[in-house]
Amino acid sequence: MASSKRVAGSEIANRIRQRICLSGGTEGGSVLHEGALAIEFGLSRTPIRQVLQRLAYERLVQVQSGVGTIVATLDPEHRAEHKRVAVALLMASADCGQQVAVPLQARLEISALAGMLENDGDMDEVAIFDMYAQFLDIMAGLAVDTILEDALRASQWRLTRWYMHDFAKDPEEGRRRLLGLLQVARQAAETGDRSGLYTVVARDVRGR
Known part of the structure; x- marks a missing residue:
């Protein structure tokens, strides 16, 4: 369901960080779809892309050719x-x-x-x-x-x-x-x- 109001980029980043850290697994690989996140947070794809770039800089996500942005893997x-x-x-x-x-x-x-x-x-x-x-x-x-x-x-x-x-x-x-x-x-x-x-x-x- 789309968000009822627009959410600031910093808050979106915090929410996605939380999801990644509380996912309970270490395998990573989950795809973060720009379109789905844009709908969820009531924004266009551009600010969502900026958030994902920030998370990539923090090594929480990575861009995989042909797939998109995925959660970075934690290898035990x-x-x-x-x-x-x-x-x-x-x-x-x-x-x-x-x-x-x-x-x-x-x-x-x-x-x-x-x-x-x-x-x-x-x-x-x-x-x-x-x-x-x-x-x-x-x-x-x-x-x-x-x-x-x-x-x-x-x-x-x-x-x-x-x-x-x-x-x-x-x-x-x-x-x-x-x-x-x-x-x-x-x-x-x-x-x-x-x-x-x-x-x-x-x-x-x-x-x-």
């Missing part, structure tokens, strides 16, 4: 490699972020996320996804270089897909993992040390 055999790449990018961010402070707004946002999960231990998969997405946005936004920021976003979205895949299998453990991440991130952020913040997040990735 490559998970360890995905983790190593994410850690390397986080440590590069830590290196580049030495002597650079964590802005007050970022500290407040990380603290708020940790507090929300501490106060609600029964969050469902949508809420958990939203928290990962917000934390990802904070961490990528703290990168001191735009190229590094883009690479961080792509690697962290790939990790988020893995984390939500794990959450579907064991929600309690998934919530515990996210809470642990947010708590150590809050503690590091409160010191104001951007390099230290990236380092503790990298340590969390290594431990998963």
